Amino acid sequence: DAEITQSPRHKITETGRQVTLACHQTWNHNNMFWYRQDLGHGLRLIHYSYGVQDTNKGEVSDGYSVSRSNTEDLPLTLESAASSQTSVYFCASSDTSGPSYEQYFGPGTRLTVT
């Protein structure tokens, strides 16, 4: 069955370190998204991609970067981790065809920056 996976599921890192969170989907979806989820803020969009070599900034992109070298993967990099980036991160993907904008979500990565 097609799926979307994230790794690691939990990560503790120190302030200033570079961290990369992996996202892999086997839906063959063109669109991929990264969100962070914090209490009181719901899901906020960090970066998104409509296809290979395409990346775009979301509403909370500062301090984060992504790259899309193939259809299946959209890794999220925190260039220099800050305590404010302690959060739960969700990756999602969606299809470009059809009338639905439904996004399929991964299980999330809980990141703690100490």
Added chain:
Amino acid sequence: GESVGLHLPTLSVQEGDNSIINCAYSNSASDYFIWYKQESGKGPQFIIDIRSNMDKRQGQRVTVLLNKTVKHLSLQIAATQPGDSAVYFCAENQGGTSYGKLTFGQGTILTVHP
């Protein structure tokens, strides 16, 4: 940008009752709306969606109502069960250049008492 919001952050119901979760949106250009359910420690899961050319859509035990006049969206869950306990998010696609993107509300916590 404009975002989706919720009237009630928490809702407690008895098993067997019907639940209604409300959502207000402010962007009149939004053309697509979706409800997600998120259980503790998991990613959001699709419940039901509706396009702006409809005012009602039904699924299994769930109904989404859209009132474009007052920019209001609701999710009705019939015969609520303990397994329905979760956080429920509404989200919208704001049309135009927001292709494929969803803007999420803050969520409503639904607790179902046996």
